[in-house]
Amino acid sequence: MLGSNTMKPKNNGPERKFSWQTFLQQYSGIITLLVLFVFNAIFTPHFLSMQTLNINLTQVATIVIVGVGMTLVIATGGIDLSVGSLMAIAGALAPMIFMSEGLKDSPYGIALAFVLPVLAVTLLGLFNGLLVSKFQLQPIIATLVLFIAGRGIAQVLTGGNLQTFTNPAFQYIGMGKPFGIPFQVILMVLIVVLAAWMLRKTVLGRHILSVGGNEKAARLSGVPIQGIKYAVYAISGLLAGIAGLITIAINSASDANQVGQNMELDAIAAVAVGGTLLEGGKATIVGTLIGALIIQLIRYTLLAKGVPDSVALIVKAGIIVGAVALQRSRRA
Template sequence: MTTIETQATAGTVPSGKRFFTLAGRYGTVAAFLALILFNVLFTPNFLSLQTLNVNLTQVATIVIVATGMTLVIATGGIDLSVGSLMAIGGALAPMIFMGALFPVSSMPVAVALAFILPVIATALLGLFNGLLVTRFAIQPIIATLVLFIAGRGIAQVMTNGNLQVFRNEGFQFIALGRIAGIPAQVILMIVIAAIAWAAVRHTVFGRQVIAVGGNEKAARLTGIPVHRVKLLVYMISGALAGVAGLIVVARNSASDANLVGLGMELDAIAAVAVGGTLLTGGRANIMGTLIGALVIQLVRYTLLANGVPDAAALIVKAALILLAVFIQQRAGKP
């Protein structure tokens, strides 16, 4: 029985401690509902389908990347390379179906390869991050900083620094298509988040992820393959970054290695922190990450819709991260 549970049983949980515990558990949902209420009352046309579509499509890539980031952080790691991996995946896809890398017999085959090969490539780069962390015992922030710096350079070399403009309905369906009226990228976001949530809650792998982040030494002593778990979460993070990169370039009808994924690592980390996952590891709140990403998007939308410059959203985002970390620290103190 934990200290908190013992105190609760004895009825001696301090009121301050109880507040921060409740804030850590329900604060993100409360912030989300408060933002919705504010916009319903003060922001014109907030309840329109167009506004809903804009916010959901804007948040989809953040949620997809943040889902992988949640798993990495749950093991006690961090992945700063996700934005650069998005740029690599986004640069590679149009090169494939435009025939810039190798000839392909038919356009449907080219489009299929443009979906598959970039995700495999970014997953392997995620594996590279994992090998630096596990095999060479490099701190995650340093290990992933390598591709954070070099990855965007790789994408720029691949495209000679040029903007790749294209139009291909088959490829762009991932970002512009709709299924039963719902944007395809939103459906993909929900599916990815749901699979990750189920994996964390109901699989051996999910329990291993939490165990590794909670106490790596104890996890190793109980027979958990710590290195394998870490390699997998970095591969998953890389693969999901690749998926997000495909969505961005498909949405824009162009691939710009200088801009695709720029700053995404910060958005993903912010969503994870605001969503309640401990940045020190040992917890993976996938649904919290989803809501955290929605909170961050709604903050930006609310500020813009009410005439506040976009730069202010960066300040608010930083404040949200600090507040989330502060609440986590206070809730974790006995």
């Protein structure tokens, strides 16, 4: 009947109810970072000064740069323990180049000091990819090779000696401040933006995530598995090389025993806290940036309150455990 013909609303499925638990899980990183920022802004003197901001960003820049490469490796289901040693190799090579007799005080020497060390460790990163993809070694074993041998290579290159230098042109990468902003912070932001765009918008990014999500399915879909693994380990090596140059530029010295020490742990911690799945298949570059900032702010907060740095290391370990537990609850 015409009078009884009523329209019923379409049922498009069950309505999604707002859940505080889901919200906190999804935005836990940003919330934690905001809480730390507000706490320090209120209770830590001079926290909002430009000097303090620059100090924190400078200290976190190398961790983020290395963490970006680590994020890509972990996204494929791998791990890279060699990044600290690769930093040491790059840091050992650069002064040897620009302080050599033929290239001393030459712009060509500075250019080569930037290019050759980074190229060298990129090739070593490619070697990691070769061990993982071609020889089917587990990533933790494959990269353990250069974790051990890489620092030995750096020590052999320098004869175990501290290399000190003063070279404003080279040191600009670590001490320059265009527009009052540390150059390495600008470089960090550019690398984060470029890597985030690549991961989300390019075929390479989709292939990286597909390899980590389901390698067998990716292979059946025509994804070049070996090429992808070569690429992520090479990128990780390249970024470790850049971080190594920044480190020695800041310190005006290269110490093969100290450059990049424990950097692999800091990078993995930033990736885990940032929300990237350690099993692969899902990754967030911006999350790695947030994770590194959280770890740095927690350390800064504890030191500002007179807590020893040794305690800060224990807290960092607790944060990693919490991040992994949060990942498990998200999947559940």
